[in-house]
Amino acid sequence: MRTRLPSKQTLGYVGVLAASLALAIVSGWTAVANQFDDAAYDWMFRLQPPATKAPQSMVLGIDDATLSAMGGPPALRSMLATALERLAPVNPKAVAIDVVLADVEDAKEDQRLERAMQGTRNLVLVSHLAEGRWQKPLPGFERYAAGLGHDTADENSRDGVTRQIPLEERTARERYWALALETFRLTRGQRVIVESPQDLAVGSEIIPAARTDQGNRPLRVLFSAEPIPHVSLKDLVDKPEIAAELAGKVVFVGVTSITGAQDRVRTPNDNGRIPGVEVHAQLFETLARGHFLTDASNLAAVGFSVATGVLAGLIFALLAGWPAYLAGGVLVIAATFAPLLAFRQGIVVPYFSSLFSAWLTCAAAASYQHFVVRRQLRKSEADRKRYQQAIHFVTHEMRTPLTAIQGSSELMGRYNLSEDKRKQIADMINQESKRLARMIQTFLDVERLSDGQMELKREQFGARDVVEACVQRVRPLAERKNIGIRIEELDGALQGDRELMEYVVYNLLTNAVKYSNSGTQITVACRLEASQLRLSVRDQGIGMDAKELRQIFQKFYRTKRAEASGEAGTGIGLSIVQQIVQHHGGKMEVSSEPGKGSCFTVVLPAHSRASQPPTVSV
Ligand code: ADP
Numbered sequence: 001m002r003t004r005l006p007s008k009q010t011l012g013y014v015g016v017l018a019a020s021l022a023l024a025i026v027s028g029w030t031a032v033a034n035q036f037d038d039a040a041y042d043w044m045f046r047l048q049p050p051a052t053k054a055p056q057s058m059v060l061g062i063d064d065a066t067l068s069a070m071g072g073p074p075a076l077r078s079m080l081a082t083a084l085e086r087l088a089p090v091n092p093k094a095v096a097i098d099v100v101l102a103d104v105e106d107a108k109e110d111q112r113l114e115r116a117m118q119g120t121r122n123l124v125l126v127s128h129l130a131e132g133r134w135q136k137p138l139p140g141f142e143r144y145a146a147g148l149g150h151d152t153a154d155e156n157s158r159d160g161v162t163r164q165i166p167l168e169e170r171t172a173r174e175r176y177w178a179l180a181l182e183t184f185r186l187t188r189g190q191r192v193i194v195e196s197p198q199d200l201a202v203g204s205e206i207i208p209a210a211r212t213d214q215g216n217r218p219l220r221v222l223f224s225a226e227p228i229p230h231v232s233l234k235d236l237v238d239k240p241e242i243a244a245e246l247a248g249k250v251v252f253v254g255v256t257s258i259t260g261a262q263d264r265v266r267t268p269n270d271n272g273r274i275p276g277v278e279v280h281a282q283l284f285e286t287l288a289r290g291h292f293l294t295d296a297s298n299l300a301a302v303g304f305s306v307a308t309g310v311l312a313g314l315i316f317a318l319l320a321g322w323p324a325y326l327a328g329g330v331l332v333i334a335a336t337f338a339p340l341l342a343f344r345q346g347i348v349v350p351y352f353s354s355l356f357s358a359w360l361t362c363a364a365a366a367s368y369q370h371f372v373v374r375r376q377l378r379k380s381e382a383d384r385k386r387y388q389q390a391i392h393f394v395t396h397e398m399r400t401p402l403t404a405i406q407g408s409s410e411l412m413g414r415y416n417l418s419e420d421k422r423k424q425i426a427d428m429i430n431q432e433s434k435r436l437a438r439m440i441q442t443f444l445d446v447e448r449l450s451d452g453q454m455e456l457k458r459e460q461f462g463a464r465d466v467v468e469a470c471v472q473r474v475r476p477l478a479e480r481k482n483i484g485i486r487i488e489e490l491d492g493a494l495q496g497d498r499e500l501m502e503y504v505v506y507n508l509l510t511n512a513v514k515y516s517n518s519g520t521q522i523t524v525a526c527r528l529e530a531s532q533l534r535l536s537v538r539d540q541g542i543g544m545d546a547k548e549l550r551q552i553f554q555k556f557y558r559t560k561r562a563e564a565s566g567e568a569g570t571g572i573g574l575s576i577v578q579q580i581v582q583h584h585g586g587k588m589e590v591s592s593e594p595g596k597g598s599c600f601t602v603v604l605p606a607h608s609r610a611s612q613p614p615t616v617s618v
Contacts, residue, residue: 013317013368020364021309021357025302028353031158038159040351042268044343049269050222056187056288057281058249059230060087061256066234076255077101077109079233083253084116086236090247094122096183096284098151098254098277101125102135110140117144122186126151127176129169134176146186149179153276154265155218162265165283166216167200167209180283181207187250187288207287208294220293220348221283223267227274228281230256252281296342296349304349305357308335312358316365320373328362335359389555392572397439401432408432441499456583457497460607463526463535464490466501471524474509482518485509488525492533495607496584504580507573508537508600514567515598516541533606540597549590553578561594 027033062079070079080097087095104110117123125145128135129152136142150169155162167178177185177193185193185202194201199208200217209217229245236242254277258264263276274282286292296304308331315327335358339349408425411417417425467490478485494501512522520540527534544552548559558571578588585605592598 009372010317013313013365013372016364016368017309017313017361020360021305024309024357024360025305025353027356028301028305028350033350033352033356035158036352037350038157038161038163040339041163041348042161042270044340045223045268046225046270047340048344049225050286050289050291052224052226053289055224055228055281055285056093056250057228057284058246058251059228059256059275059278059281060236060246060251060253061230061232061275061277062254063232063234064257064259066232067257067259069234070237075109077105077113080253081109081113081116082237083233084113084120086240086243087246087251088116088119090243091121092246092249092251094124094146094183094186094250095120096124096149096179096250096252096280098126098153098179098252098280100128100135100151101137101141102128104138110138114140114144117141120144122146122183124149124179124183124186126179129171129176132171134171134174147182148176149182150176151179151276151280153263153279160266161268162221162279163268164218164220165279166214167207167219168215168217170215178280178283180280180287183250183252183280183284184287202287205287205290208292219283219286220295221267221279222286222289222291222293223269223274223282224285225269225271228252228278228285230278232256250281250284252277252284254280291346293343293346293348296347301350301353304338305353308354308358309361312361312365316362316369320369324369325366328366332358332362389572392556394443396572397443398436401436401439404432405429405436456500458495459498460493460495461498461501462490463492463494463533466494466498466505467524467526467535470502470505470509473506474513477510478513478522481513481516483513483516484521486521486523488523490524490526492526492528492535493607494533494584494604497580500580501584504577504602505535505537507577508602511573511600512537512539512541512598515539515562515565520597528606531606533604534601535604536599536601538597538599543594543596543598544590544592545594549592552590553588 060083062076062083066079067073070082076099080099084095101113123145124147125137125141127137127148127150129150136148137145142148150166152166152169153162155164157163165178167181169176169178176182181193181200181202188203188205190203198210199206201207207219209219211217231242231245254275256275256277263279264273265276265279266273267279267282311331312328315331316324319327335354339351339354342349408429412422412425467487471485471487475485509522509524516522516539522540523536523538525536525538527536542561542565544559544561548561551557552559553574554571555575556571581588581602581604587603589601589603590598
C-alpha cells in the first residue's frame with residue numbers, strides 16, 4: 001500500500017479519470033462505436049444462438065418452382081386460394097398471409113380466395129404502410145381476417161442487417177401490430193394486446209418491447225440458426241399428403257421466390273438473406289419461446305462504464321507495481337466478458353463504451369500513477385542526495401574550527417597558562433566559534449538558495465573589502481606552508497550577499513594554499529573589464545589537466561593529484577562556490593596546467609562606483 005496522495009494529486013488523478021471516462025462514454029455514441037456494437041452483437045448472437053425448440057410455425061412458400069408451374073405473379077391470388085384450400089383439411093392453428101391484397105383484381109379469383117379465407121381459422125392478413133397511408137385488404141378479404149398486421153420485415157440499419165423489427169407501426173390515425181404479433185395473439189386465444197410504455201401483454205405473456213422515440217416498440221428477433229421449415233406450394237399441390245406436416249401448425253404463407261420476393265433480409269446469423277415471410281415466422285417463434293433480448297437502459301450502460309472507471313481508479317490508487325497491473329488486467333478482462341454474460345441473461349449492453357471505458361480508464365490511471373510515482377521517486381532521490389551532501393559539508397568544513405576550539409580549550413584546562421596566553425587562546429576560541437556560526441549560516445543560506453526558499457541579499461560592497469578580509473584569514477595557513485599572497489589591483493564593487501561572496505573568495509584562497517607547494521606565490525586581483533568584474537586567484541601549485549578541469553565543480557570530485565598531495569577534502573567546496581556565483585548572475589572560469597598552477601576567476605556583471613564603501617552607495 002502507498003501513502004495517501006496529497007489532495008492536488010488526488011484531484012488531478014480524479015480529473016484525468018473523469019476526462020477519460022467521459023471520452024469513452026461520449027465516443028460510445030459515434031458511428032464507429034455503433035458499428036462495433038452491431039458487430040459484437042452479431043458475434044454474441046452466433047456464439048449463443050437461441051435455445052433450439054421444435055418450431056411451432058412453418059412457411060408455405062410460393063417459390064420459383066411454384067411461380068413457374070402455377071402461372072407466375074399475375075396468378076398470385078389463385079395460388080393463395082389453392083394454398084388455403086389445401087390447408088383447410090389439416091386445420092392449422094393460424095394462417096398468416098404475407099401478401100398485400102389491397103387492389104381489386106380478377107373478380108372471380110378474388111371470390112374464390114374469399115371463399116377459401118372463409119374456411120380458414122385464425123386468418124391474419126397484411127395491412128401495408130406505403131407513403132404514410134395504410135393499404136388494407138379489400139373488404140371482402142378483411143371480413144374473414146381475425147387480425148390485420150403490418151408487414152415490415154426488415155430494419156433500416158447502417159449495415160443492412162435486420163436485428164430488430166417494430167412491433168407497432170402507426171400513422172396519425174391508425175396503428176397496426178406486427179403480422180407475427182397478431183398471429184401470436186390469435187394462437188393464445190386473446191382478443192386484445194394490453195400495452196404499457198414498457199411492454200406489451202398478450203394474456204399472461206409479457207413482451208418487453210418498450211415504446212421508443214419513434215413509438216414503434218422494436219423487438220430483437222432471435223433468429224434461429226436453422227431455418228423455419230419450408231414447404232413449397234407446388235410440392236403441396238403435387239403431393240397432397242405433405243399437408244399433414246402442416247397440421248396444427250402456425251402457417252406463414254408468402255412469396256419465397258428469389259426472383260419474386262423483393263423483401264429478402266440479412267440477419268445476424270450471416271447465412272445469406274431470408275425471405276420476409278420467414279422473418280415474420282422467426283418473430284413469431286421469438287414471441288412463442290418467451291425469451292427476449294432487451295437493450296440495457298442508457299442509465300445502466302453509463303452506470304456500468306462509471307463503475308469500471310471508479311474501479312480502475314481505485315485499483316491504481318490503492319495498489320502499486322505488478323499487483324496494480326494484474327488487477328487492472330483482470331478488470332479489463334472482466335469488462336470484456338461482462339457484456340457476454342449480460343447477453344446470456346438477455347441484456348444487450350453497448351460493447352464499445354463498456355470495453356473502451358475499461359481500457360481507457362485503466363490506461364489513464366496506470367500512466368498517471370506511473371508518472372506521479374516516478375516524479376515522487378526522483379524528488380525523494382534528490383532530497384536524499386542533498387541531505388547526504390549536507391552531512392558531508394558539515395563534517396568537512398566544520399572539522400577545522402572544531403579541532404582548534406577543542407585543542408585550545410584542552411590546553412587552557414590542562415596547563416597553568418599566563419594571563420596573556422589565556423587571553424590569546426580565549427580570543428582564538430571566540431573567533432573560531434564565530435567562524436563556525438558563520439559557516440553554519442552560509443551553509444543554511446546556500447541550502448535555502450538552491451531550494452528556492454530564499455532570495456539573495458542585495459547589498460553593495462567593494463571587492464577590496466571582501467578580498468582583504470579573506471586574505472587576512474588565510475594568511476596564517478599560507479605562512480605555515482611558506483606561501484606568499486600578493487594582492488594586485490582590487491577594483492570594482494559587488495552587489496549581492498557579502499557573506500556568501502566571502503565564502504567564495506575564502507574557498508578559492510584555501511584551495512590555492514592547499515594545492516600549492518611551499519615557496520610558491522598566490523596572486524589575487526580584481527579588475528573591471530568591459531562590463532565584467534573579474535576576480536581571480538592564481539597559484540603556482542599542482543594544477544590540473546583538461547579532463548580534471550571539466551569535473552572539479554561536480555560534488556565530491558577530487559583529482560588524483562590532489563589526493564596524492566594528502567590535502568584533498570570532500571570535493572564539495574567548489575560546487576558551492578559555483579552555485580553562489582551563479583546565483584549572483586555570474587560564472588566561473590578556470591585555467592590550469594599540471595605542475596604549473598591554476599587560475600580561478602569569478603566573472604560577475606560589473607556594478608558602478610568601484611571601491612566605494614557601501615554607506616555612500618545609492
Ligand atoms: P576539496 O578541496 O575539499 O577537495 P573542492 O570542491 O574545493 O573540494 O575542490 C575539488 C577538487 O578540485 C579538489 O579536490 C582538487 O582536486 C581540485 N582543486 C581545487 N582547487 C584547486 C587548485 N587551486 N589547484 C589544483 N587543484 C584544485
